[in-house]
Amino acid sequence: MDKLTSELEIIQKVRSVFPHLLPYDIDRAIRHCNGDTDKAIALLYESPEFTLIVKRTLTSTGSRVSAHIKSEPSDESEPLDSKKAVKIERVRDSECVIESLDGKISVKDEAVESDDVLQRKPKEENVSESVSFQAQMIESEKKSVAVEVKEEKKEIKEETNDEFKSFETFLKKKTLLCPKPISQVPLTVKKYEYGVLDLGPSSGSVDDGDFPEEHDWLLVGRTTITGLSTTKGRKLEFNEIVDFHFPCLDPRKKCSSQFASRASAAASEIVRFSTRRNGEIGRLPMEWAKCLNPLVSSSKVKVLARCVAAPPRLQLMQEIVLYASFYIHRSIFTEGDRSSWKLNAYNNIDSTTHPLPTLFKLLKIKPYKEAEFTPEELDSRKRLLNLQDDSDDAEALSLGGKRRKVAQHPEASNDEQVLSESSLNKIVGAVDEYRLEEMEPPLTLACELRPYQKQALHWMSESEKGIDVEKASETLHPCWAAYRICDWRASAIYLNTFSGEATTQLSKATQMARGGILADAMGLGKTVMTIALILGRTGKVVYDDRPMAVDTEPVCNGKLGKVHQTKVEQKVKGGTLIVCPMALLGQWKDELETHSRPESISVSVHYGARTNDPRVLSEHDVVLTTYGVLTSAYKNDGEDSIFHRVDWYRVVLDEAHTIKSWRSQGAQAAFTLSAHCRWCLTGTPIQNNLEDLYSLLCFLHVEPWRNWAWWHRLIQRPYESGDQRGLRLIRAILQPLMLRRTKETKDKEGRPILVLPPTDIRIIECEQSEAERDFYDALFKRSKVQFDQFVAQGKVLHNYASILELLLRLRQCCNHPFLVMSRSDKQNYLDVNKLAKRFLEIDSTSQNSSTPSRAYVEEVVDGIRRDENAECPICLESADDPILTPCAHRMCRECLLSSWRTTTTGFCPICRKLLNKNELITCPSENRFNIDIKKNWKESSKVSKLLACLEGIRHSGSGEKSIVFSQWTSFLDLLEIPLSGRGFNFLRFDGKLVQKQRERVLMEFTHSSDKTVLLMSLKAGGVGLNLTAASNVFLMDPWWNPAVEEQAIMRIHRIGQKRTVCVRRFIVKDTVEERLQQVQARKQGMIAGALTDEEVRSARIEELKMLFR
Amino acid sequence: MANSNLPRRIIKETQRLLSEPAPGISASPSEDNMRYFNVMILGPTQSPYEGGVFKLELFLPEEYPMAAPKVRFLTKIYHPNIDKLGRICLDILKDKWSPALQIRTVLLSIQALLSAPNPDDPLSENIAKHWKTNEAEAVETAKEWTRLYASGA
DSSP states (O other): HHHHHHHHHHHHHHHHHHHOHHHHHHHHHHHHHTTHHHHHHHHHHHTTTTTHHHHHHHHSSHHHHHHHHHHHHHHHHHTTHHHHHHHHHHHHHHTTTHHHHHHHHHHHHHHHHTTTHHHHHHHHHHHHHHHHHHHHHHOOHHHHHHHHHHHHHTOOHHHHHHOOOOOHHHHHHHHHOOOOOOOOOOOHHHHHHHHHHHHHHGGGGGOOOOOOOOOOEEEEEEEEEEEEESSSSSOTTOOOOOEEEEOOOOOHTTTTTTHHHHHHHHHTTEEEETTTTTTEEEEEEEEHHHHHHHHHHHEEEEEEEEEOOOOSSSSTOEEEEEEEEEEETTTHHSSSSSOOOOOOGGTTOOOOOOHHHHHHHHTTTTOOOOOOHHHHHHHOOOOOOGGGGHHHHHHHHHHHHHOOOOOOOOTSSSSEEEEEOHHHHHHHOOOBEEEOOOOOOOTOSSSOOOHHHHHHHHHHHHHHHHHHHHTTTBOTTTEEEEEOSSTTSSEEEEETTOOOOOOOOBBSOOOOOEEEEEEETTTOOOHHHHHHHHOOOOOOSSOOOTTTTOOOOOOOTTTTOOOOOGGGGGGOOOOOEEEEEHHHHHHHHHHHHHHHHSSSSOOOOOSSOOOOOOOHHTSEEEEEEEHHHHHHHHHHGGGGSTTTTTTEEEEEEEEEGGGGGGTTTHHHHHHEEEEEEEEEOOOOOOOOOOOOHHHHHHHHBTTTTHHHHHIOOOIIHHHHTTTTHHHHHHHHHHHHEOOOTTOOOOOOTTBBEEEEOOOEEEEEEOOOOOOHHHHHHHHHHHHHHHHHHHHTOOOOOTTTTHHHHHHHHHHHHHHHHHHHHHOOOOOOOOHHHHHHHHHHHHHOOOOOOTSOOOHHHHHHHHHTTTTTBBBBBTOOOOSEEEEEEOOOOOOEEEHHHHHHSSSSSEEEEETEEEEGGGEEEOGGGGGGOOEEEEEEOOOOEEEHHHHHHHHHHHHHHHHHHHEEESOHHHHHHHHHHHHHHTHHHHHHHHETTEEEHHHHHHHHHHOOOOOEEEEEEETTTTTTTTTTTEEEEEEEOOOOOOHHHHHHHHTTTTTOOOOOOEEEEEEEETTTHHHHHHHHHHHHHHHHGGOOHHHHHHHHHHHHHHHHH | OOOTTTHHHHHHHHHHHHSSSTTTEEEEOSSSSSTEEEEEEEEEEEHHHHHOEEEEEEEEETTTTTTTEEEEEOOOOBBBBOOOOOOOOOOTTTOOOOOOOHHHHHHHHHHHHHSOOTSOOSSHHHHHHHHOHHHHHHHHHEEEEEEHHHHHO
């Protein structure tokens, strides 16, 4: 045994230097040098023709057989030579006997190569031998070896046999450690080979030599491959078996010796093939080599081949036609249920050629079901200019493009990027009609559900069970193609055309945890539907099918690449966790309580609680918390946070678009929660960008889309470049995952699911009075001069902000000239003086060091007086709704308040003085009018029209209420004057109100009978506002993006609205307002996919030019 | 992608940092993540760090400017308020953060910290002790480290 091992070592050493030499030659070389490794290496290195010399020596000495017996085991000892691995596998079959004989036969062939007569004789002899062995069914190899040895020559000793035996066990171990199988020609073919030689090459037909069915290897297909010869002078026989030599891909080998590195560099990817008799004869074409290398090294695919056509005497670079059979290992069909096979070495998502699909293509195996998306298609990156065939898609795509454009100009107001609902529907594809079953709500639900809500309940329950969803999506995933391989034992193989992943499981369009996105449009009652679901399935019962629910697999998230390993066993089981924005916390609690029968569920609000014991949470059926709390818990404790230590039955994200930026901590906190079912509630699954949706899919654990690279490559990029397939794929993913109904959705009988009173939308054109017109014209001319200057300098886009400012003035002027006058004239403000006085009073009364110096206050007040709109130190913008702190620092109200930890007190960001909210002084710009507007009040044409409308409603006596929207609070200020003057009882709702005041205002507006008008700033309405008490909507100024207006209308036109909703938009004729609308229309008409960045830029300039025409 | 939602403030700050850099300080955003800045601070004159070029990384978290940027020395430095991982003990980076502070002011503060090490509020106990017991020697070590690690090579 010792002797054997040392011999092995020597062979391996030599082999590492000459990886391409046949082990046989190496063995001989070693023998030649009496076992001296170094000498053998030197010999082989210096005289490549050595092999031949050795052969001659061997034949002449006649010690052939003994040498052979010894060399056979040492030959096998080469673990790198993967031939052997397969050989050993076969040892377990009964046929193995002959296998080992073959080795000898071929060796013998070599020895007597030149002599035709001699060649034929031993072959025939051996064939008969092997047949006889088969007949005898000799079971173990050692025995056969023994028998054979006896028959051939009597020189073999028992000792050799033992050596062989121990050697074999050694090899078996070795093989297990070295997973590198390569094709080995199976025995029966060998028999065939000899048969053909007997009959003469002419009679052979290519097809009849079927390789035997092997239990573990399934035939994929056969084909001819044309290789190129790398040697000359050799003679190939028809149907001669060839062995493949795959380059060693093992990186460890590369540095094992200096010679080896040289060799492996040269070998790179080339697959060579050889025959037993001739050694290397040729190489495979690169396309085959590239595809086979990874496949074979994965040990799941093997290739068997023989030569079917070659020139009678080979010259270099001649064609050798091989007929190859490809086998795939059974294990890929049997390993686990959900496993799939992917080549790890080829993880690079951007590489679009994957070996297995390539192999199928080379084998000309056509998928019986084609993938809808293939890398080739996407890579062609066609710009689809002609989108007329599907106008909806085209429009949705153009929206995508628009999004992109907008993103390039962050100066443009944020609201501009909000998708309108109709565009959203086009992208995610709202379905007009759902044929869903209804489900009766649980008895514990204390309210009636509408039919469509019962449908949602059914859908959600089924989604949680995870059955129906799968049934509904038995369509093949659009990225996968289905193949059938030749072997009838194999089921269909599904192959991912992008990743090269192969599996035998049908890959559905979505593979997901239970749950989904309830994306019903605003006002359809998502909250109630969810409550019904929670009541029906509290999760307190034993989970029916728990195992697959818990995510324990590592979450690899695109770039983050972070591996989260959650420890399930330590987690306590919880009920439902509802995460919502802070503003809705109270509403959720109220609705949960009012809609459920007493005692049916226990609700706990986890907000600002001190406990860190997850058991406290798990005691309740429902735990309510906010995104803020969840995020900060995650920030502090990561996945050891109180929320992450509970194994929730269900996690519901309300207003789930809150986590739309998937890189944010908040989103990560939600992704990593452990839950059986996950739900997203949102009326706007996409708010600005398609990427928003990605975040939701991550939360829902929808595979494979959680992989950012995938998402980006297959959806985001095609979508942005105007490729319809991106859009189609999104719809395919969302189809089983999302329930989205809009108010237009019809029920089974074709009636709308929700019957809302109609809306009556009209545009009211206003004509400016002469005075107004003059003022406007003057302003317009001044602005145009400035704009033209920018154009002349070619700096339009550099001065984008200034231009928007010019436009702002013009638009405000359309509302009321006062809005502009207040800014452009720089006279003394009465109230600035008041303010200065107030400061100086503070200064004199308290000698506290924290009060600002007199000089400083004077400077500040002077600044205000000169209408210097100082930059807010927090947002670095010119302060919007500026306030002054008692320490005389000026900043945006919003910025300051959001920097505070509590709502009432906090530090001054500049001097860290502790401030109280009621100490803040609203800057005099609140009253932005430098003329006494009350005394000099004059109605603008727009205001007159509005007042006329309001008067009309009042006189009708119907008691209808109205909401007046404007984007400028200063305009609302102005409107207060005539409204009070005419005795309208009005309320006001804008960003300055704190939460409590907002609620009070809305309450009062809803319930009092005398407050009939609500002045509302367009931006102020937060989530979930319900303004159904009103039925008249007045939109005073057109907004850049109609979506914002749409949302405003939606607050009135929703469940509970009993009257026709009248919407009036006011547009002043022949002004920038009118042209603004044209620009909007023009934008909609453009197909963004066809535009380059340069074109986008020039289009933008064109738009501005339109406005200043 | 990541940068499309970049707040205006960060864009403005970046522009200003690039157009009017503070003396002895350079900060440039990384190309793939506009919230990540590569920072170089020259060791202030009259300090043991004079002549050194110190590399730092600065990251603006999602909450910025409501939360402080995360800053870390990448260059090894011998300083009582900077530990061997490059973390900096500076109040404005922690509880004294104010949204009125900016990248520029933070970096200027760090530069000032190099001029005035504060061994009474140490992050690196050993160095602080060294500083307190034998300031001259500690300064020498700091100079030596500056030569060794921050000489710009």
